Amino acid sequence: MKDRQLPNDACPGHRRRNPQRIALTVSTLALALLSGGTARAEWFHPDLERASAEVESAKGAEGYAALRRVWATWDRANPDQVEQVLRLASENSKLTPSTRAYAAMLAAYARGRRGDLTANRKQLRDLGFVDRWLVVGPFDNEGKAGLAQAFQPETEFASAIVLGRAYSGKERPVRWREAPNVFSYGFVDLGSLVRPEQKACGYLTSFVKSKAGKPKQISAWVGASGAFKLFWNGNQVLEDTAYRGHDAERFATRVKLEAGFNNLTIKVCGEASAPAATVRLADAAGKPDADLEFSNSVEHSKLAVKNAAKKVEVVAPSGPLGAVQAFEKTISSKKPSAAALYAYADYLVETGGDDPKEHWARDYALRAAEQEPSVKRLLLAGDLSEDRNKYAAWVKKAEALAKPDDVEVLLARARLARSSPAWRDAIPYYDKVLALDPDNLEGLEGRIELYNEAGLKRTALEALERAVEKSPESVTLLNMYASQLRALGRATEAEEVESRYAARRFDDRSYLGQKVDLAVTRRNTRAAQHWTSRLLEADGDSLWAYAVSAQTQRMLGQPQRAVAEYKRALDLTPEDVGTMRALADLHAETGNREEQLALLRQILQIRPQEQDVREYVEHIEPPKPRSDEAYAWASKRFLKDRLARPKGQNKRTLVDLTVTTVYDNGLSSQFRQVVFQPLTDSAAATSRQFGFAYQADSQRVQLRGAKVYRADGSVDEAIESGEAAADDPSIAMYTSSRSYYVQFPRLEPGDVVELKYRIDDVTPVNEFSDYFGAVEYLQSSEPIGHAEYVLIAPKKRKLYIDTVRLPGLKKTQEAKGDQQIYRFSMEKVPAIVPEPAMPPWPEVLGFVHVSTFKDYKAMGTWYWGLAKDQFDLDDETRKLVHDITKGKTTTLDKVKAVYGWVIENTRYVALEFGIYGFKPRRCVQTVARGWGDCKDKATVIVSMLKELGINSTIVILRTGLRGDFASQVASLAPFDHAIAYVPELDLYLDGTAEFTGSTELPAMDLGALGLLVNQGDSKLVHLPQIDPKSAVDTRDITAVVDADGSAKLELAYETKGTGASSWRRRYHAEATRRARVQRDLGQEFPGIEIDEGKAGIVAGDLEDVEQPVSMKIKGKAPSFARVEGKRLSMAVTSNYRLTPSFASLSSRKLDVPLPALGTSKNTFSVKLPAGMKVVALPSAKSGKSKFGSFELQVSQVGGEVKVTSTLVIDVARVKSSEYAEWKKFCTEVDSAFAQRLVVEK
Structure with a gap:
C-alpha cells in the first residue's frame, strides 16, 4: 500500500x-x-x-x-x-x-x-493536511463514468449528514461513517475503507473552521490516486479527470473560509486500483495556517449547512498553482521549450503523475529528446518506451551523444544486457560503472547478483562488506548484506545487521512480518507482542497488518485478543470478506457457533458466489436440499420413460434441466441435470464420454452425480473425470475456457445415463460490472422428453427475456421471498433433423435469451465505458500514423494505408483470458508488441484513423460461422468477433483477415450481425452481403488437344472480391505454390503436369491485397478428353455443380445459407486434333430467376471451339419456402453446364 x-x-x-x-x-x-x-x-x-x-x-x-x-x-x-x-x-x-x-x-x-x-x-497536521474525515462509498465507476455522475451525497450539501441513511452504492447500499484516524502519511486510502475498492468512487467530507472565527481567504492543495472533484461549501472548486498515481500538491485553488464550519468534500474515483486523496489547507499563499481546525463530527455538519451554497456552481480555480497546474502553464505555448517538456515529464515520472491512458510523460520526454537531444532526455524517453526494442534504440542514441565514461548510459546498457538471453554481457558494463563511481548502488547490486548467479557467494559478501564499511548507514546495503550473510548460514551476524537496518526502516512491512514469524516460531510471546505492536503502529491502515497481529495472537493461545484485532480490522473495512472469513474461522475454533454463522451469512450477502462458504453453512446447519438442485428429477420419475419405443433415432435425452441463480452483482451459479439413453451400439460407444465447457479463471465445476442405470436394475457410477484446455493453437487462440469430461463405464443400448453437475462463478468481483446474460437452448438434434430452464434472480434486478423458436413452451413466473423465479419448459421436444447445407446449429435451435441490458444502446454505452481508454495514442504512434499515410490525399487511400499496415505488421494472436475476452488491449501496446486479436486490431485501426481525423468505430460482430441471431434482447452472448467501420466510406475493415483487401470482407463477416459501438451511441446492423458485380472469378483455358485425349493447357485466372483472400493465403508461399497448384488442378484435370521453370506458373503480386489475384499456368493434362472409341468427349465448363452441394434433397425444412459465390465466368477455347470434327456441340442456353442467372455461349471457328459459361448468384440465402424454385434453378444450371463437347475422326 x-x-x-x-x-x-x-x-x-x-x-x-x-x-x-x-x-x-x-x-x-x-x-x-x-x-x-x-x-x-x-x-x-x-x-x-x-x-x-x-x-x-x-x-x-x-x-x-x-x-x-x-x-x-x-x-x-x-x-x-x-x-x-x-x-x-x-x-x-x-x-x-x-x-x-x-x-x-x-x-x-x-x-x-x-x-x-x-x-x-x-x-x-501542522502543515494543514486534513486528517478528520467522514466517508461514504463505494459508488460505481464502471467505464470511468462515476466522476461525471452526481451521486446522491453530491446533491445534499444543503442538508446535514445522517449516519444511518442509506444510499444506492456499488453492489449494495452504503452509509456515511467516520473514517478511523489511522492514516499516518497525510492521505486517506479508500482501499482500506470500502469494498469493492476497484472501479469505485467515494466521498470524503471534513468540516473546517477558523479558530479566530473570522472569514478569510485560504488555499486548498489536492493530490489523488485516480480522478477527483473538490467541493467547498457545495461548489465544485477543483477537478482532475486523469487517473494518476498518488502524490500531494498537484492542484490548488483559493477558497473563502466563512465564519463557522465549512464543508470540505472530495470525491475520488479509481479504476484498476483504489482511489486515495490528500488535501492540505493553508493560507492564501500556501503557507501553513495554524488558525485552521478540522472536524469529522456529524454535529458539525449541521452547523456547516448554513454556509452551503444556495446555488451549486462550478468555480474556476484561482490563486496559487499546484504542481500540475504550474507545469501545464509552462508548456501552454505553441512550441514549449525542450527544458519545460523534460521538466514536466520528469515530474510525472518521479511522482507517478501520469495517466496510463494518456502517457503524457512519454510524449513530453520524446518531444524534448527530439527537439533538443541530450543524454538525460534520450534516456528518459527510453525509460518510458513501450517495449525493450524501443528502449534499446533510445539508449543507442544517448550513447552516440555521451562521453565514453557516462555512468547513466553504461547502466542503461547493463540493464539491456541483463534483460537479454546473454545476461553475462552486463558484467563489463557494471565493472566500468564501479570503476568510475565506486558508490553506485545499481552497479554494485548488479555485480552482486551476477556473483551469486555464478556461485561466488563469498566474493559477493566481500564486496558488500567493503561497501558497507564505506556507507554504514545505507539501508539498501544493510539489507543486501544481511541477506548475503543468511545465504551463507551466518544467521547471528545477519540478525545484527538486520537490527541496524530496522532502525532506519521502521516502516518495512516485510521485515516486521518476518520478525513476527520468527518470534512465534520461537514461542517468544514478549517479542511477538513487541513486533506486532510495531507493525500496527507503522501500518495502522493495513488489513494485512491486523491479520498478522490476529494470527499471531491466535498462535500464541490468546484467541480473545485475536478476535479484538479482527474487529479492529472490520472497524476499518466493515465489508472485507477475507477478514470476516478469518474471524469466522476463529469463532469456530473457540466454539462460538452463533457468531461464526452470523459472519458467514453476512459474507454470503456481500459475496453470494462464495460457494465454499455456502457449502459450509449448509453443512453445519440442518440439512436441506439446495434450492436449485431441488428442481432435479428423481430417478424413478425419468426411468419410467426408458421403455418407450424408439422412433428410429440412435439416442434420446430424457431430461435436460438447467437452473441458473443470478446474484445482485451479476455473477451466477448453474446446476445442470442431463439424462440420456443410447439406443444403438454405435450410440452407446460414442456416449461413454460427456463433455462441457467452463471458464477456469472464474468458475468452478462440481460433479454432483454421474450414474448409469442398467437394464437389470443395477446402478454404476462414472469411472473417472478430467479436463483439458480448449485452446486452438492452429489459429493462435488461447483462452481460459476448459473442457470438462466425465467418463462412464461400458454402455449398452437401453442404459440410462444421469449426469448432475454445477458450474459456479467464484471470482471475487464481476469483471463485467453487474451484467448477466445467457442463451439457453431447449432443443437438440435428439428428441428430448423434458427440457426445462429455471432462472432464479433477485426481485430488484430487471431482466429482459426473449424466447425464440420454441413452440409449445410453457412459461411461469413467481415471487419467492426476495427472489423472482422464471420457469420455461417443454415436453416431448422433437429432434431437429439435420439437413445438408443447413445453417449453423445456434441459428436453428430454439432458445431462451436473458440479459440485464435494456437494449443495444445500453449495451453499447457499457461496452464503450469498458473499452474507451484502450483507444490511446502516444507521440510515437501518432508519428507512425502520419508516416504510413504520407502522400495519401483521399480518405480511401489513407484508410487503405492504415488497414494495410495493421494486417502486415500485427500478427493474429488471441489471449482471451478473463475480461480480455471482450476488452481490447491498448492501441499503443498492440502496436509495440506487433500482435493482437480481433478486438486489438480493430482498436488500432480506429485509433489511427482518429488521428487522421477520419471517423470510425469498433464493431462487435457475430460471424456467419454461428449463424444469424433472431432475438430482440441485447446481450454480449451472441457476439464472437470485432472489426472496424468507416461511415464516410461505408467500409468495414477486418484486421484479422491478413490476406484480404480493404474492400474484400471475409466470407464469415458477410451479412453478419454487428453492433456499431459509436462511442456509446450504438446501432445494431447487418453487414452487407456479397456483391456479385465486385466478387468475380474469371478463368480462361486454352486447350490444344491431341488425338489420344491429352492436351496442352494454358490457364489464366483472375479473382477479385471475397474469394481473393483464399487464393493469396494458399498460394502466397512460393516454395509450396507449384505443389499446391498441381494438387488443386488435379481434381479437375487428373494427372496434370505443370511445365518446368518459371513459365509454368506466373503469379501476380500476391503481396498487394488491394489488387485482384491473377495467375497464369501452363501444363499438360494426359486425360483432358475422355476416349470413347474413335470419339473424344470433353468437359468445357467448370466442374462445380449446384445441385449436389445445395439442392440434393427433394424438400427441406431449413434454409440454405449460400457461400460467397458471386460471379463465376469460365471460358474454354479448345483446339481440336487434326482431322477431327465436332459430333456434339453444347447448346447455347441461358436463364434467370430471383436467385441469379446463368448463360452458356458457344461458338466454332474452323477447328477451334469456344465455350463461355457464366453463373451469377444474387442471393446469400434460400428460404425453405423457396426451395422448390431454387432446386429447379440449380437443375437448369447444372443441366446447361453438364453438356460436353464430342469430336471424332
Missing part, C-alpha cells in the same frame, strides 16, 4: 536517473553538516549530493521532482542526512510555499520511517 502512495520509496533495484555529477553548493553542504554550530566531517553519498544540488537550482515546480529524488536516496545515503536536507529545503526561501510544504511533508515521512509516528503526524 505504501509503495503506491509514496511512489519514490527507494528500494533495492530501483532504477535511478541522475544528472551528471555536480558539486553540492557550499551553503547547502555547510547547513547539512551543522550540528549545534559545529561542522562534522561527514561523508555525503554522491546521489544525495546531486539531488540536493538539484533542489538548490530548481525553479518553480521543478522542485517537486528534485525533492522526490532526495527522498529516493533514503535507502542509499545516510538517512539522517536525507532528513536534514529535507528540513533545510522546507525552510529555503528560494522555494515556493507549496514546494517548502512538500519538503516538510517528506521530512515528516522521514520521522515516520524512523519510527517517530507521533512527530510524523503532528508535523503533517
Whole structure:
C-alpha cells in the first residue's frame, strides 16, 4: 500500500536517473553538516549530493521532482542526512510555499520511517493536511463514468449528514461513517475503507473552521490516486479527470473560509486500483495556517449547512498553482521549450503523475529528446518506451551523444544486457560503472547478483562488506548484506545487521512480518507482542497488518485478543470478506457457533458466489436440499420413460434441466441435470464420454452425480473425470475456457445415463460490472422428453427475456421471498433433423435469451465505458500514423494505408483470458508488441484513423460461422468477433483477415450481425452481403488437344472480391505454390503436369491485397478428353455443380445459407486434333430467376471451339419456402453446364 502512495520509496533495484555529477553548493553542504554550530566531517553519498544540488537550482515546480529524488536516496545515503536536507529545503526561501510544504511533508515521512509516528503526524497536521474525515462509498465507476455522475451525497450539501441513511452504492447500499484516524502519511486510502475498492468512487467530507472565527481567504492543495472533484461549501472548486498515481500538491485553488464550519468534500474515483486523496489547507499563499481546525463530527455538519451554497456552481480555480497546474502553464505555448517538456515529464515520472491512458510523460520526454537531444532526455524517453526494442534504440542514441565514461548510459546498457538471453554481457558494463563511481548502488547490486548467479557467494559478501564499511548507514546495503550473510548460514551476524537496518526502516512491512514469524516460531510471546505492536503502529491502515497481529495472537493461545484485532480490522473495512472469513474461522475454533454463522451469512450477502462458504453453512446447519438442485428429477420419475419405443433415432435425452441463480452483482451459479439413453451400439460407444465447457479463471465445476442405470436394475457410477484446455493453437487462440469430461463405464443400448453437475462463478468481483446474460437452448438434434430452464434472480434486478423458436413452451413466473423465479419448459421436444447445407446449429435451435441490458444502446454505452481508454495514442504512434499515410490525399487511400499496415505488421494472436475476452488491449501496446486479436486490431485501426481525423468505430460482430441471431434482447452472448467501420466510406475493415483487401470482407463477416459501438451511441446492423458485380472469378483455358485425349493447357485466372483472400493465403508461399497448384488442378484435370521453370506458373503480386489475384499456368493434362472409341468427349465448363452441394434433397425444412459465390465466368477455347470434327456441340442456353442467372455461349471457328459459361448468384440465402424454385434453378444450371463437347475422326 505504501509503495503506491509514496511512489519514490527507494528500494533495492530501483532504477535511478541522475544528472551528471555536480558539486553540492557550499551553503547547502555547510547547513547539512551543522550540528549545534559545529561542522562534522561527514561523508555525503554522491546521489544525495546531486539531488540536493538539484533542489538548490530548481525553479518553480521543478522542485517537486528534485525533492522526490532526495527522498529516493533514503535507502542509499545516510538517512539522517536525507532528513536534514529535507528540513533545510522546507525552510529555503528560494522555494515556493507549496514546494517548502512538500519538503516538510517528506521530512515528516522521514520521522515516520524512523519510527517517530507521533512527530510524523503532528508535523503533517501542522502543515494543514486534513486528517478528520467522514466517508461514504463505494459508488460505481464502471467505464470511468462515476466522476461525471452526481451521486446522491453530491446533491445534499444543503442538508446535514445522517449516519444511518442509506444510499444506492456499488453492489449494495452504503452509509456515511467516520473514517478511523489511522492514516499516518497525510492521505486517506479508500482501499482500506470500502469494498469493492476497484472501479469505485467515494466521498470524503471534513468540516473546517477558523479558530479566530473570522472569514478569510485560504488555499486548498489536492493530490489523488485516480480522478477527483473538490467541493467547498457545495461548489465544485477543483477537478482532475486523469487517473494518476498518488502524490500531494498537484492542484490548488483559493477558497473563502466563512465564519463557522465549512464543508470540505472530495470525491475520488479509481479504476484498476483504489482511489486515495490528500488535501492540505493553508493560507492564501500556501503557507501553513495554524488558525485552521478540522472536524469529522456529524454535529458539525449541521452547523456547516448554513454556509452551503444556495446555488451549486462550478468555480474556476484561482490563486496559487499546484504542481500540475504550474507545469501545464509552462508548456501552454505553441512550441514549449525542450527544458519545460523534460521538466514536466520528469515530474510525472518521479511522482507517478501520469495517466496510463494518456502517457503524457512519454510524449513530453520524446518531444524534448527530439527537439533538443541530450543524454538525460534520450534516456528518459527510453525509460518510458513501450517495449525493450524501443528502449534499446533510445539508449543507442544517448550513447552516440555521451562521453565514453557516462555512468547513466553504461547502466542503461547493463540493464539491456541483463534483460537479454546473454545476461553475462552486463558484467563489463557494471565493472566500468564501479570503476568510475565506486558508490553506485545499481552497479554494485548488479555485480552482486551476477556473483551469486555464478556461485561466488563469498566474493559477493566481500564486496558488500567493503561497501558497507564505506556507507554504514545505507539501508539498501544493510539489507543486501544481511541477506548475503543468511545465504551463507551466518544467521547471528545477519540478525545484527538486520537490527541496524530496522532502525532506519521502521516502516518495512516485510521485515516486521518476518520478525513476527520468527518470534512465534520461537514461542517468544514478549517479542511477538513487541513486533506486532510495531507493525500496527507503522501500518495502522493495513488489513494485512491486523491479520498478522490476529494470527499471531491466535498462535500464541490468546484467541480473545485475536478476535479484538479482527474487529479492529472490520472497524476499518466493515465489508472485507477475507477478514470476516478469518474471524469466522476463529469463532469456530473457540466454539462460538452463533457468531461464526452470523459472519458467514453476512459474507454470503456481500459475496453470494462464495460457494465454499455456502457449502459450509449448509453443512453445519440442518440439512436441506439446495434450492436449485431441488428442481432435479428423481430417478424413478425419468426411468419410467426408458421403455418407450424408439422412433428410429440412435439416442434420446430424457431430461435436460438447467437452473441458473443470478446474484445482485451479476455473477451466477448453474446446476445442470442431463439424462440420456443410447439406443444403438454405435450410440452407446460414442456416449461413454460427456463433455462441457467452463471458464477456469472464474468458475468452478462440481460433479454432483454421474450414474448409469442398467437394464437389470443395477446402478454404476462414472469411472473417472478430467479436463483439458480448449485452446486452438492452429489459429493462435488461447483462452481460459476448459473442457470438462466425465467418463462412464461400458454402455449398452437401453442404459440410462444421469449426469448432475454445477458450474459456479467464484471470482471475487464481476469483471463485467453487474451484467448477466445467457442463451439457453431447449432443443437438440435428439428428441428430448423434458427440457426445462429455471432462472432464479433477485426481485430488484430487471431482466429482459426473449424466447425464440420454441413452440409449445410453457412459461411461469413467481415471487419467492426476495427472489423472482422464471420457469420455461417443454415436453416431448422433437429432434431437429439435420439437413445438408443447413445453417449453423445456434441459428436453428430454439432458445431462451436473458440479459440485464435494456437494449443495444445500453449495451453499447457499457461496452464503450469498458473499452474507451484502450483507444490511446502516444507521440510515437501518432508519428507512425502520419508516416504510413504520407502522400495519401483521399480518405480511401489513407484508410487503405492504415488497414494495410495493421494486417502486415500485427500478427493474429488471441489471449482471451478473463475480461480480455471482450476488452481490447491498448492501441499503443498492440502496436509495440506487433500482435493482437480481433478486438486489438480493430482498436488500432480506429485509433489511427482518429488521428487522421477520419471517423470510425469498433464493431462487435457475430460471424456467419454461428449463424444469424433472431432475438430482440441485447446481450454480449451472441457476439464472437470485432472489426472496424468507416461511415464516410461505408467500409468495414477486418484486421484479422491478413490476406484480404480493404474492400474484400471475409466470407464469415458477410451479412453478419454487428453492433456499431459509436462511442456509446450504438446501432445494431447487418453487414452487407456479397456483391456479385465486385466478387468475380474469371478463368480462361486454352486447350490444344491431341488425338489420344491429352492436351496442352494454358490457364489464366483472375479473382477479385471475397474469394481473393483464399487464393493469396494458399498460394502466397512460393516454395509450396507449384505443389499446391498441381494438387488443386488435379481434381479437375487428373494427372496434370505443370511445365518446368518459371513459365509454368506466373503469379501476380500476391503481396498487394488491394489488387485482384491473377495467375497464369501452363501444363499438360494426359486425360483432358475422355476416349470413347474413335470419339473424344470433353468437359468445357467448370466442374462445380449446384445441385449436389445445395439442392440434393427433394424438400427441406431449413434454409440454405449460400457461400460467397458471386460471379463465376469460365471460358474454354479448345483446339481440336487434326482431322477431327465436332459430333456434339453444347447448346447455347441461358436463364434467370430471383436467385441469379446463368448463360452458356458457344461458338466454332474452323477447328477451334469456344465455350463461355457464366453463373451469377444474387442471393446469400434460400428460404425453405423457396426451395422448390431454387432446386429447379440449380437443375437448369447444372443441366446447361453438364453438356460436353464430342469430336471424332
